[in-house]
Amino acid sequence: MVCYRPLSQLLLPVLLVLGGPVATAQRILQRNFQPYFEAHELRGSFLLLDVSANQYTAYDLPRCRQGFLPASTFKIPNTLIGLETAAVRDTAEVFRWDGRVRSFAQWNQDMTLARALRVSCVPCYQQLARRIGAGRYQHWLPKLRFGRMVVTPTTIDSFWLVGQSRITQFEQINFLRRLQREQLPVSRRSQELTKTLLVLSRGPGWVMRGKTGWTMQQGHDNGWFVGWVEQGRKIYFFALNVEPKHAGPVTAKFVQGRRAVTEQILRQEFGLLSQ
Structure with missing residues (x-):
């Protein structure tokens, strides 16, 4: 198994509002996950929130704040x-x-x-x-x-x-965090049914929920994979956004790469989704 080490790491203090009117200080650790994207001929950004550590990890932070x-x-x-x-x-x-x-x-x-x-x-x-x-x-x-x-x-x-x-990727995670906690302003039934539909895979002591996305506009393709992993008592939210590296025609590497890149990062960098 290849484990890509970060080329740079930087902790940034930030002030974010998550799920309510109270602002909570959180850190953003910047990491370089480019090799994972390169392996699938993709370019893009990745964001993860470790709830227990109260910390984000971001690859290409400016792009994580960009709306799509x-x-x-x-x-x-x-x-x-x-x-x-x-x-x-x-x-x-x-x-x-x-x-x-x-x-x-x-x-x-x-x-x-x-x-x-x-x-x-x-x-x-x-x-x-x-x-x-x-x-x-x-x-x-x-x-x-x-x-x-x-x-x-x-x-x-x-x-x-x-x-x-x-x-943005931050907004995706903010929304998913409130759904996971059942804090959205809709009934518990609606949230529970929706969360059940989002289950993608399970393993010993963990479950992953998520949803992909893909827009095609005038030859410009953009893809998403967002969701969260519950592993033991810990919860990790993720949001990936990608485009074909060379802006060429979409291939299987783009279609499959959204989830593949995410799962590789989760396994190799954060020790999640163990078999």
Whole structure:
């Protein structure tokens, strides 16, 4: 196993607001994780919050503070709002395929909300968005504090994929931390159901929850992987954002690299996800 050592480390004191009106002093340790990205022909940034140590670890800190379209990471708040407003009854409700054949074959079928999140079915969540409507989004999104979403009646089923909506990696972690603690201003049921859908893998003494995302705009691809690991009594939140290194056509290294890079960093640098 190759373990990349950091080229530089720097502790920065910061003042952040996490999940409430009380500001908490936290540290940011900057690390160089570039070799992990290079191995998958990616460039990007990585952010991790170790809750027990009250410390962030960041690779490319300025980029971690840069806003990007949320892509399918928006399926997390979208699920919460859908459940809370009864736009969807529960995670077993079926979304009917509209018959239009799309390039992602797994989308070309009827599926439950649970499966729609698992295979990141954009058409299913576009159906849900139209049920929710712009007015209810404009009511709920400020309450959830999920970045800066810009939604209008004309962009109701696309505002998380194109347009002016933005969220940073710090904001992703802030939101996920409040969800993990069930401190969002929605019912406990909505939060519990959503957290169950986010489970990706388990191992001895740990569980990982998360969601990927991918936007494609005029040849520019941007990808996410956000979530958290519960290992023993400790919790680690992560947010990765990447682009193809040479801005060329997307390959399997981009598609698979979002999760692969994250898991390699978590295992080799933080000792998480042990088999």
